Amino acid sequence: MQETTRDLQECMVLDHVDYVYGAGTAYEKHALSDINLVLGKGEFIGLIGHTGSGKSTLVQHLNGLIAPTGGHIYYRGNDISAADFNKKELRSKVGLVFQYPEHQLFETTVVKDVAFGPKNMGLSKIETDMRTFAALKEAGVSEELYDASPFELSGGQKRRVAIAGVLAMQPDILILDEPTAGLDPRGRDEILDRIAQIHAEGNRTVILVSHSMEDVAKYASRLIVMNEGKVFCDGTPKEVFEKYRELEKIGLAAPQVTYLSEALRQAGVALPHNATTLDEAKELLLADWKGGRR
Amino acid sequence: MIRDITIGQYYPVDSPIHRLDPRVKLAGTMLFLISLFVFSGYFGYVIATVFVGAVIKISKVPFRYIVRGLKPVLILLLFTLLFNVFLTREGTELFSWGIIHIYDQGLITAGLMAVRLVLLVLGTSLMTFTTTPNQLTDGLEKGLRGLKKIKVPVHEIAMMMSIALRFIPILIEETDKIMKAQQARGADFESGKLIQRAKALVPLLVPLVVSAFRRANDLALAMEARCYHGGDGRTKMKPLKYKGRDAVAYLILFGYLGLVIGSGFLPL
Numbered sequence: 001m002q003e004t005t006r007d008l009q010e011c012m013v014l015d016h017v018d019y020v021y022g023a024g025t026a027y028e029k030h031a032l033s034d035i036n037l038v039l040g041k042g043e044f045i046g047l048i049g050h051t052g053s054g055k056s057t058l059v060q061h062l063n064g065l066i067a068p069t070g071g072h073i074y075y076r077g078n079d080i081s082a083a084d085f086n087k088k089e090l091r092s093k094v095g096l097v098f099q100y101p102e103h104q105l106f107e108t109t110v111v112k113d114v115a116f117g118p119k120n121m122g123l124s125k126i127e128t129d130m131r132t133f134a135a136l137k138e139a140g141v142s143e144e145l146y147d148a149s150p151f152e153l154s155g156g157q158k159r160r161v162a163i164a165g166v167l168a169m170q171p172d173i174l175i176l177d178e179p180t181a182g183l184d185p186r187g188r189d190e191i192l193d194r195i196a197q198i199h200a201e202g203n204r205t206v207i208l209v210s211h212s213m214e215d216v217a218k219y220a221s222r223l224i225v226m227n228e229g230k231v232f233c234d235g236t237p238k239e240v241f242e243k244y245r246e247l248e249k250i251g252l253a254a255p256q257v258t259y260l261s262e263a264l265r266q267a268g269v270a271l272p273h274n275a276t277t278l279d280e281a282k283e284l285l286l287a288d289w290k291g292g293r294r
Numbered sequence: 295m296i297r298d299i300t301i302g303q304y305y306p307v308d309s310p311i312h313r314l315d316p317r318v319k320l321a322g323t324m325l326f327l328i329s330l331f332v333f334s335g336y337f338g339y340v341i342a343t344v345f346v347g348a349v350i351k352i353s354k355v356p357f358r359y360i361v362r363g364l365k366p367v368l369i370l371l372l373f374t375l376l377f378n379v380f381l382t383r384e385g386t387e388l389f390s391w392g393i394i395h396i397y398d399q400g401l402i403t404a405g406l407m408a409v410r411l412v413l414l415v416l417g418t419s420l421m422t423f424t425t426t427p428n429q430l431t432d433g434l435e436k437g438l439r440g441l442k443k444i445k446v447p448v449h450e451i452a453m454m455m456s457i458a459l460r461f462i463p464i465l466i467e468e469t470d471k472i473m474k475a476q477q478a479r480g481a482d483f484e485s486g487k488l489i490q491r492a493k494a495l496v497p498l499l500v501p502l503v504v505s506a507f508r509r510a511n512d513l514a515l516a517m518e519a520r521c522y523h524g525g526d527g528r529t530k531m532k533p534l535k536y537k538g539r540d541a542v543a544y545l546i547l548f549g550y551l552g553l554v555i556g557s558g559f560l561p562l
Contacts, residue, residue, distance in 0.1 A: 065474050088480055096478040104475040106500035116497065120480030151504070165479060 009077045012039040012062060012094075012173065012205075018070030019057055019229075031057045032229045035071070039173070039207070044199050046216030046237070047209045049226030050251045055209050056099070058226065059175045062207075063094040092121050095171030099178045101162030105150040110141065110161050113150050117169040131168045138202075139164035140194050156187035160194070167198070173205040174198065180215060192219060213255045217241065217276040225252065237276045257281045305423045311353040312424045315540045316433025319421050322547050326417045329554045330410055337557040339409055345550050346416050355423045363419045364412065371411055378404035427459040435525075436534050449525025457513070465506065472501045 019032040032054045039045065039062075049055045060066045061073060064080050064087045073080050080090055098104065107113035114135055118128040136146065139160045145153060150161055159179070166174070176195060180188040196219050199206040210216050216223060216237070223240040225232040227250045233240055241247075244254035244262075253259075254276070261275045261284070271288060275281035311319075330342060350360060378400055385399030425433070435452035442448050473483065476497045483494050 060474065063478060065477060088482070091478055091480055096475075098471065098475045098478070101475065103505055104472050104497075104501050106497045106504075116476075116481075117479040120482070169479065 008038070008074075010041040011076075013037075013074040014039075014061075014071070015074065016071035017058075017061060017068045017073060019054075019061065019066065020069045030229055032061070032068070035231060037224065037231065037234070039205060041172070041205055042203055043205050044196075044219060044221045045205070045207045046220030046223045047207055047226065048211060048213065048216055048223060048252065049232075050211065053226040054229040055226045056177055057229075059096060059177055059207065059209055062173070062175060063091045063096050065091075065096070088121075092117070092169040093171055094173045095166040095169055095175065097163050097166045097174070097176045097179060099181055101165075101179075102150075102155065102158035105158060105162060105165075108149060109147050110136070110150050110153075111146050113161060114164045114168050117165055121169060131170060132164075135164040135168035135170075136161075138167050138198055140190070156183055156190065159183070159187075159191065163191075163194075171204065173207065175207040175209070177209045178211075179208070180210070180212070188215075195219070211252070213241075213253060217255045225250075238273070241274065241276050304426050305355045305359060307354045309352060309354040309424070310539065311349060311420075313539065314424075314543055315534055315536055316425050316429040317437045317534065317536075318540045318543045318547075319425055320430070320433050320437055322543065323418055323421045325547055325551055327414065329551055330414055330417070332558070333554045334558055338554050339406065341550070341553050341557060342413050343409070346413055346420070349420055350416070353420060353424050355420070360416065360419065360423065363423075364415055367411065367415050371408055374407050374411060375404045378407055428456055431456040431459070432530070432534055449528075453525075461506075461509070464509070465502070468505055469498070469502060472498055472505075 014035050014037040017032055017035040018030075021029040021031050035058065047055050047059070057066065061068055067081055075090060075094070078085055080087070105113050107116065111132055115128050115132045118131045123131070141157065141160050141164055145157060145161075150158060153161065163176070163179070174195075179191055179195065183191065192215060195206060195208065198204065199219075208216060208220060220237060222235065223237050224234045225240060225247070232250060233243060233246075241254040241258050244258060247253060254274075257278055257280075258274045258276055261271055261281055264285075265271050265274070269285075269288060271284050273284075275284055326342075326345075329338075333339070333342070350357065379396060380394060380400070382397055382400030382403055383395070385397045385402075387395055387397055388401070389396040422430075431452045434455070435448055438446070438448050473481075477483070481494060481497055483491070483498070486494065
C-alpha cells in the first residue's frame with residue numbers, strides 16, 4: 001500500500017476472506033482462500049487472473065451476492081455479513097456490472113431498463129429520471145436510442161445501456177467483470193475509454209476485472225493478480241509486470257510491449273526500465289534516442 | 295442456492311454397473327419395474343429387496359446419496375400409507391375412534407405398498423445414478439431402432455432428449471447469473487405478496503427466454519455448420535456394442551425375474 005495513513009472508514013476492507021463451494025459434498029471447491037485487501041476510495045484497480053482463479057467470485061462478495069464462508073468484509077467500517085446490515089443499500093453503493101451485461105436487459109425501452117435500478121432503490125420519479133438520463137449520458141448512449149427497444153441495439157450499444165443501468169444507482173464503487181468480452185477492438189477501446197472517463201469524473205473507485213494485460217496496464221493504477229483463489233501479487237502495473245516470469249508460470253503474461261522493451265534492453269538499447277504501455281515505450285525510446293544524439 | 299439442484303444426478307464413479315451397456319440398464323429397469331408388480335407373496339419382496347441391495351452395493355454409489363433421492367417421493371409415500379391404513383376394511387379391527395377404523399390388513403397392505411414404492415424409486419434412480427444422460431439417450435436410440443420401420447422418428451426423439459438434458463444445467467446456471475445481475479440492480483425476488491413476487495419475475499424471465507432462443511439459434515447454426523442432416527447414415531464415435539459382461543447381466547436379470555415369478559407359486 002502506498003498510503004500508510006489511509007482512512008479505513010472510506011474503504012472496502014477484506015479480512016481473511018474464505019469461500020468454499022459445496023462444502024461437505026463430492027464437489028467441494030475452495031474458490032477463495034485467505035484474501036486480505038484494502039480497496040481505497042478513488043482507486044482504479046485492475047483485477048486479473050486466469051479463468052477459475054476466483055476473480056468473479058471475489059467481486060460477487062463485494063456487494064453481498066455471495067457471503068464469505070470465513071472472514072469478514074467491511075464497507076465503511078461495517079461488517080456486510082452482519083444481520084442488521086442493509087444489503088440493498090450496499091448493492092446500490094457497490095455497483096456490479098456482470099460479464100455480458102447485455103444479457104440481463106428486459107424492458108421495452110432503453111430508458112425504462114436503465115431506470116430499473118434507481119426505481120428499486122425507492123427514489124422519486126424525478127430523481128429516478130434524472131439519474132437515468134445522467135447515467136445514459138455518462139455511459140455514452142446516444143439520445144436517439146433512448147426510446148428504442150434494448151433488443152434492437154448493436155452489441156456495443158447494448159453493453160453501454162447495461163453499464164448505464166448500474167451507473168444510474170450512482171455507486172461509490174463500480175465493478176466491471178470483463179466489460180470488453182466479445183467486443184471488437186474498436187468497441188473495446190470505446191468502452192475502456194468511457195470507463196476511464198467515468199473514473200476521472202465521478203471520483204469513484206473502479207475495479208476492472210479482466211484477463212487482458214494490455215487493457216488493465218493502460219488504465220489501472222493498481223493491479224491485483226489472482227491465482228487459484230489467492231492473491232498472487234498486488235501493486236502498481238510496473239511492480240507487477242516486473243515479475244513477468246512468475247506471471248507466465250500461472251498462465252498469465254505481461255503486455256507485449258513489456259516483452260519488446262525487455263528484448264530491446266537485451267540487445268543493448270539503454271532503457272531505464274521495461275515499459276508497460278505503448279505510450280510509455282514511446283517516451284522511453286524517444287528519451288533514449290535524444291540522449292544518444294547529444 | 296439454485297446451483298445446488300442436481301438433475302440427471304449421475305454419480306461419477308467406476309463400477310461394473312456403470313460400465314454396463316445402457317441398453318442393459320434400460321431393459322433391466324423395465325424388467326425390474328414389471329417384476330415389482332407380478333409377485334404376490336412375501337418371498338417376492340425379499341428377493342426384490344436383496345436384488346436392489348446387491349446392485350446398490352456393486353454400483354459403489356454411497357447409500358446416503360441414494361436415500362437423499364427418495365426425499366421428493368416422501369409425500370407420495372406418506373399419502374399412500376395413510377390411505378391404506380385408514381381406508382382398508384379387511385381383517386380384524388385393531389383400533390377405532392369415531393370414524394377412524396384401523397384393521398391389521400390395512401397396516402400390512404400399507405407397509406408392503408411402501409416397500410414396493412421405495413423399491414420402485416430406488417430401482418429407477420439407480421439407472422440415472424450409473425448412466426450419463428448421453429448414454430441413456432444413445433441406449434434408447436439403439437434399443438428402439440426397430441420402431442423406425444413403423445415411421446417412429448427414433449433418432450430425432452433421442453436427439454431432442456439429449457439436447458433438452460444438456461440444456462438443463464446451462465439454463466440453471468443462466469438463471470442464477472441473471473438473478474444475481476438483477477439483484478445487483480436492487481431487484482428483490484424473496485419478499486412481497488404473491489402478485490409483487492410474480493411481477494418481480496419479469497426481469498428474470500424475459501432475459502432467460504431471450505437467451506434460450508439465442509442459444510437454440512446458435513446450436514442450430516453450429517449443427518448445420520457440421521452438416522447435421524438427421525440420423526440417416528450417421529456414425530457414432532463410440533458405437534454401443536454388447537460385451538461379455540452385458541450377457542452376464544442379462545442372464546442375472548432373467549434369473550431374477552424367474553425367481554420372482556417362481557416365488558408366486560411358493561406356499562407362502
